[in-house]
Amino acid sequence: MPANHAVVYEGPGKVEVKEVPYPTFEVKDGPGVNPANVGRKVPHGAIIKSVATSICGSDQHMVRGRTTAPAGLTLGHEITGEVVETGPDVEFIKTGDLVSVPFNIACGRCRNCKERKTGVCENVNPDRAGSAYGYVDMGGWVGGQAEYVLVPYADWNLLKYPDKEQAMEKILDLAMLSDIFPTGYHGCVTAGVTTGSTVYIAGAGPVGLAAATSAFLLGAAVVIVADLNKDRLNQARSFGCETIDVSQGDPADQIEQILGTPEVDCAVDAVGFEARGHGADAAKEQPATVLNTLMKVTRAGGALGIPGLYVTGDPGAEDEAAKHGSLSIQIGLGWAKSLGFTTGQCPVMKYNRQLMMAILHDRVQIAKAVNATPIPLEQAPQGYRDFDRGAARKYVLDPHGMLPKAA
Structure with a gap:
């Protein structure tokens, strides 16, 4: 043996x-x-x-x-x-x-x-x-x-x-x-990515990059990848993605500069529960930021794929609610826009x-x-x-x- x-x-x-x-x-x-x-x-x-x-x-x-x-x-x-x-x-x-x-x-x-x-x-x-x-x-x-x-x-x-x-x-x-490849692909499929879609992907780590690759494979017209890490954003640009540095401000404003509109057809969360804020809050951990941003920038009737990991117990969280997996999600916004949500393991x-x-x-x-x-x-x-x-x-x-x- x-x-x-x-x-x-x-x-x-x-x-x-x-x-x-x-x-x-x-x-x-x-x-x-x-x-x-x-x-x-x-x-x-x-x-x-x-x-x-x-x-x-x-x-x-x-x-x-x-x-x-x-x-x-x-x-x-x-x-x-x-x-x-x-x-x-x-x-x-x-x-x-x-x-x-x-x-x-x-x-x-x-x-x-x-x-x-x-x-x-x-x-x-x-x-x-x-x-x-x-x-x-x-x-x-x-x-x-x-x-x-x-x-x-x-x-x-x-x-x-x-x-x-x-x-x-x-x-x-x-x-x-x-x-990571099936996980990124699942995020895109559940977000409804198809031929001609405009897609916002939060996170330029390996799952986010796999999701971006999957979006192109599914026929997306524009794939926008957002992150705080410049090297990872450079990696996303290396195969044709548009990129957003969320430390520079509201993603919706930067999306509008790329597309001429502040909304996309589909969005994927490839970050999960250790998310950080945007703009001036980029140094702070704000675990609901990505989900709330995705709801904001996805068009009414669209969908969110959420392969990013969320947990029922996070002993390192900065607030008591997040330690038990409870986040301040703007579910009313998602409901008002009739957004679809798919979570969980791929x-x-x-x-x-x-x-x-x-x-x-x-x-x-x-x-x-x-x-x-x-x-x-x-x-x-x-x-x-x-x-x-x-x-x-x-x-x-x-x-x-x-x-x-x-x-």
Whole structure:
């Protein structure tokens, strides 16, 4: 049995690469594991050798101490890898397959899974619907920023790449299928982006850039990306986006300068609960700012896609209400404008096969758009620090030294 090293959360601002147990086909007790899941048998699972596993903004929320994540939690929910072992109940996935792992863990059997709502599977998290690898309050499934990871319900969850050699040639693009590309695409689809749309995307981090890429793929006429970070705005401009620096004032005024009108057809929140204010308030954390701005700048009858993360508990929030997930949302404005809202985890399996085909047939270059940057597993702590400082990159961990050969 080989050694298994992984990125482990050790407390606010601190991650380390440590040796962790090699996965087995049973859920073991450990940091963050739901007691009701301990001892759960996983004969339907597969053990994956991680080829690429990325650092996500959602991970950063935990590392900043903005959740109740326990020390010792193995991080990582963006996983692409090779199957090295399958459980006795796995029928179709085979050893040697190169696969994408949706960050949602789903059983394929419950009502929600059968309705393609795999982000809120009812059977994998004893506390509530919805689960993910390496994430607080998500059932305790061990994270995938590791050399090896267990994936349950392998026949259902895993997306097999049809040609392994071809996939390795595009592995950095395909690594985005586990989360940020489908998440950005879901934000655009639920916002109603279509041919000729004008689109406002709040946030130029990897999910915002993936949403911008998705908007163009869906036929948008103009994509406007807003952020406070100049390097990330430069990255958005590198593939054709218009940009807004929200530290310079009201986004509506800047939208009007671009479009001749202060409103857009569709809007996407790719920021979430650690949002900051606009204009003179740009240095202050104001978690409702993005949602209220989106309602203001979206035309009546339009829709908002909200893949940005919001939480029920934020111990680091600056006001008491926000600590419990309560924000000062101008719901009356949204109601008056008949706006549609879609929130929650992206159901990755709803989109990942189609987006895989777009990548394999050269319809999109998502890795270039998000500036995907491979680093060795042992450099993960530095990657987290650089990402937290606002690096305009999507850091992709390379546990087995396979990415440089593929790039």
